[in-house]
Amino acid sequence: xxxxxxxxxxxxxxxxxxxxxxxxxxxxxxxxxxxxxxxxxxxxxxxxxxxxxxxxxxxxxxxxxxxxxxxxxxxxxxxxxxxxxxxxxxxxxxxxxxxxxxxxxxxxxxxxxxxxxxxxxxxxxxxxxxxxxxxxxxxxxxxxxxxxxxxxxxxxxxxxxxxxxxxxxxxxxxxxxxxxxxxxxxxxxxxxxxxxxxxxxxxxxxxxxxxxxxxxxxxxxxxxxxxxxxxxxxxxxxxxxxxxxxxxxxxxxxxxxxxxxxxxxxxxxxxxxxxxxxxxxxxxxxxxxxxxxxxxxxxxxxxxxxxxxxxxxxxxxxxxxxxxxxxxxxxxxx
Numbered sequence: 001x002x003x004x005x006x007x008x009x010x011x012x013x014x015x016x017x018x019x020x021x022x023x024x025x026x027x028x029x030x031x032x033x034x035x036x037x038x039x040x041x042x043x044x045x046x047x048x049x050x051x052x053x054x055x056x057x058x059x060x061x062x063x064x065x066x067x068x069x070x071x072x073x074x075x076x077x078x079x080x081x082x083x084x085x086x087x088x089x090x091x092x093x094x095x096x097x098x099x100x101x102x103x104x105x106x107x108x109x110x111x112x113x114x115x116x117x118x119x120x121x122x123x124x125x126x127x128x129x130x131x132x133x134x135x136x137x138x139x140x141x142x143x144x145x146x147x148x149x150x151x152x153x154x155x156x157x158x159x160x161x162x163x164x165x166x167x168x169x170x171x172x173x174x175x176x177x178x179x180x181x182x183x184x185x186x187x188x189x190x191x192x193x194x195x196x197x198x199x200x201x202x203x204x205x206x207x208x209x210x211x212x213x214x215x216x217x218x219x220x221x222x223x224x225x226x227x228x229x230x231x232x233x234x235x236x237x238x239x240x241x242x243x244x245x246x247x248x249x250x251x252x253x254x255x256x257x258x259x260x261x262x263x264x265x266x267x268x269x270x271x272x273x274x275x276x277x278x279x280x281x282x283x284x285x286x287x288x289x290x291x292x293x294x295x296x297x298x299x300x301x302x303x304x305x306x307x308x309x310x311x312x313x314x315x316x317x318x319x320x321x322x323x324x325x326x327x328x329x330x331x332x333x334x
């Protein structure tokens with residue numbers, strides 16, 4: 001059996017699920033709704049309806065989005081042989097929760113409001129790391145991440161160093177996971193994600209006039225662009241950065257996104273274009289009948305859908321006009 005045939009069953013399920021993704025017309029109807037309550041009413045007519053019916057107040061929409069995504073991960077997990085394709089999408093949530101636990105420890109807090117329910121390691125188990133409980137059911141990689149994060153904070157007293165370290169360890173683990181699958185499409189998707197993140201980090205630090213050593217610490221591993229490229233461009237003017245990427249796959253994102261960033265002082269356009277670039281890459285799965293592309297594409301599409309709804313609903317709650325919200329919206333998958 002060829003590698004792609006391993007994805008035959010899960011792909012057939014996904015092809016049915018793709019028909020329930022929100023298309024552009026549905027997103028436009030939610031966007032044009034008059035206020036957050038009306039937006040949720042429109043959303044009630046979709047797959048989100050049952051979860052919305054259980055909401056106690058408008059601010060529970062985040063729980064609805066997480067619940068829906070969690071259900072998606074379980075559905076795909078029940079149908080796929082290689083779980084690493086799902087773990088690629090869920091691992092970041094565990095690192096997010098680990099960051100919260102470490103910062104709570106440093107600040108002497110016990111808040112649980114910001115935990116993600118999309119993590120796979122129980123937060124109660126992660127919490128055991130704080131008390132050095134040896135029974136904590138936590139992967140060794142995350143135990144090591146916790147240990148190193150505490151050490152680096154004790155040495156520097158700088159919370160930013162915790163984020164830098166944990167982001168790096170997350171991407172190192174993702175890179176290992178991607179390489180273990182041996183799947184070229186997932187590798188291409190991951191490398192583009194890293195490249196775009198590193199470009200954004202470099203430009204952000206350029207705007208901050210940060211020191212070169214901070215850039216070196218902030219760059220993530222696993223991309224196609226080597227660290228030397230960023231270190232060299234860091235001292236160039238912004239136009240030099242734009243020119244340097246003119247013949248790269250990212251030229252459109254950089255030219256429009258970095259220019260807009262320089263003019264407005266906001267990375268919003270760059271971030272939108274980066275997400276659109278990755279979604280376009282993921283959309284390859286939409287046109288394949290079966291294979292790993294189908295799985296990666298659908299899971300990326302579901303995350304993108306949640307992001308779109310979050311942008312719209314947060315905007316509606318804060319009284320932002322539909323026109324302004326629309327400027328921040330990403331493409332849709334279908």
